[in-house]
Amino acid sequence: MGLKAALSKPFAAWAVRGINKWKFNAIAAQEQVLANLINTAKHTLFGKDHNFQDIKNYQDFKKHVPVRDYEDLKPYIERVVKGESDILWKGKPLYFAKTSGTTSGVKYIPLSKESMPEHIKAARNALLCYIHETGDASFVDGKMIFLQGSPEMDKKAGISFGRLSGIVAHHVPQYLQKNRLPSYQVNCIADWEEKVDAIVEETFHEDMRLISGIPPWCQMYFDRLSAKANGKKIKDIFKNFSLFVYGGVNFEPYRARIEESIGKKISTIETYPASEGFIAFQDSQQDKGLLLLADAGIFYEFIPTDEYFNENPTRLSLAEVELNKNYALIMSTNAGLWGYAIGDTVKFISKNPYKILVTGRIKHYISAFGEHVIGEEVEHALLHVAKEEGLEITEFTVAPQVNPPIGELPYHEWFVEFVKQPADLAVFSAKVDEQLQLKNIYYKDLIQGKVLQPLIIRPLQVKAFVNLMRAEGKLGGQNKVPRLANDRALADKLVPYQLS
Known part of the structure; x- marks a missing residue:
């Protein structure tokens, strides 16, 4: 066992102790998150427009803050994009995550100095929970690859913007930088197929142990690796490959083909990151549920999916949800999204702790x-x-x-x-x-x-x-x-x- 792997085990134990402090006290954690959000943003334009000074609890919040999608929040976001301060959140955003909207065209999702560290911490903790539960930290001693967007960014009103995965690339902890691939130069290649070919060349002879990305694009990487190796399975190319981390889509439609490409079953960790916030991750190999991050600067609400398009749908806090019922996920965040309908649907499979499955898109x-x-x-x-x-x-x-x-x-x-x-x-x-x-x-x-x-x-x-x-x-x-x-x-x- 290498030094990094050895050190990661006590680090993992420390991280899990921190998670456990709120994991079984999620309702109290959510109440505190809401109070902090309201207090921090009460002097912003949005806070003044929505009487944040009168909000003392969740019932007050529902009275003053309606559910919105991006189009509804756009008048506020446009002012932020123009460089104005204290509009949705105090000060100006650290970044904008640029996403493609089906109805809104390009969307600019603000990331603040408070929200950005939560993205990094959640991704880190997903791996640390795996290490703590399984005792397997061997992947830390080898190379890791994160198939992601380009880290190159542009600016709007002095604020950098780009794809979330590219932004995150700038915040990978220093202790992982030497293990991480692809290189910055390869990561900046704009054409996806050219980029995948370059990643294959760069990683083919490396000791790849952890591979992460959206499953269909990881499959393309595996196909091209196998072609370069005259049909070999991934397990025979990367003999120490032991962990596949994915998110963004349901893995099940891709599982059989990916496992066939790898040549064996492999440990996996599902994550639920979004530009709007890192929402949940799989904290145990014993079940498929994703631990809802109740202490990460996001206050969650839930609308039963069969009511979502009603004029006055039921809005529920975490304390009010039921198991095995589909809900539209609503978020208020420490980057200034308020009553924001992210568009995803989830259902709870556990309430002690609160664990979810992502079941689809409300408009799909x-x-x-x-x-x-x-x-x-x-x-x-x-x-x-x-x-x-x-x-x-x-x-x-x-x-x-x-x-x-x-x-x-x-x-x-x-x-x-x-x-x-x-x-x-x-x-x-x-x-x-x-x-x-x-x-x-x-x-x-x-x-x-x-x-x-x-x-x-x-x-x-x-x-x-x-x-x-x-x-x-x-x-x-x-x-x-x-x-x-x-x-x-x-x-x-x-x-x-x-x-x-």
Whole structure:
């Protein structure tokens, strides 16, 4: 065991003791977070506009601060972007995280000197919890790679902005810098495919032990490593590779193919970072739940997903949530986001401590006929049957077909890129439809009532999604394929990629 690995174990024990102080006292931690947020921002423009001086508790907060999305907060954010101080949070932001919004165009999410350290601490603590629980710190003595956006940044009104993953690259602790790849020069390559090829060349002969990134883009890295090694598995290229850290999307649709590429099962840690704040991470290998970070400068609220689009939806604090119920996640942060609807849906699988699963996006659903099918349901249906049939799925998305050929009923159209095609696509499709009916009673009623016909799967060409993302200029980085949509914007673009 190397010196770094040896030192990391007492460091991990210290970190876990700190986590445990709030882990089982999350409600008190959240009450303190809210009080601190209100007190710190009461003299800002937003605080004055929303009577922060009158807010004494959560009930007051709900009265004065409505739920907003980016468009609703944009008038305040635009003033921050122009360089004004004390608008949403005291002073000016440390950075803006630049993200791509579906309706808002480019979004600029503020990161403050209070919020930025929480991103770094959470990423660090996810690894330290793993070390403390498993006793395995061997990855610390080898090389680590974080597949991320470019660390190069631009400026607006004197404030640096760029992709969150690129910003984070500037804050990697010094004790990890020598272990970390890719190099700064390679990380700055703008073209994703060129960048992946450069990363392959730079890492191929290194002792890679930890690999981190969004699963589909890690898969591209693995594919190109394997091609360079004449088909070898990743475990034979990186013999000490022992830990895969991921976030951004549900890993399950990618798990089978990634494990096949690696050549063995491997320990994984799921994280839930967002530009708006680092929300949760998997703190134990014993369950898949993500520990909600209740003491990280974020106050959370939850709206039942079936009420989200109501005029006055129910808003719940952490103390009021129920297990196994889907909620839209609302955040107020120490970077100046207030009652902010991040767009994700989560459900709690534990309240002692509070642990969540990310179940989808509030705007990624199909309800063209009143069924309100969500991402969690389509993923379960497809992956359950694929596992039974021994099939691997590269990527997929689902959309409604409301204008079928004359004489046919409407249906859900699934665009699926298989690693290997099903022996009988009709039988496979029927099984997937059956699973979806079991998960969603409204969908079942529409099928049985002959309002919809059973779903139709359109197999796609190999690399269909990669080729489409390339054509759209969205290859790599933090870009993700939506699992489903209530329109056909993505579906219609995939039609040319169907197998004939």
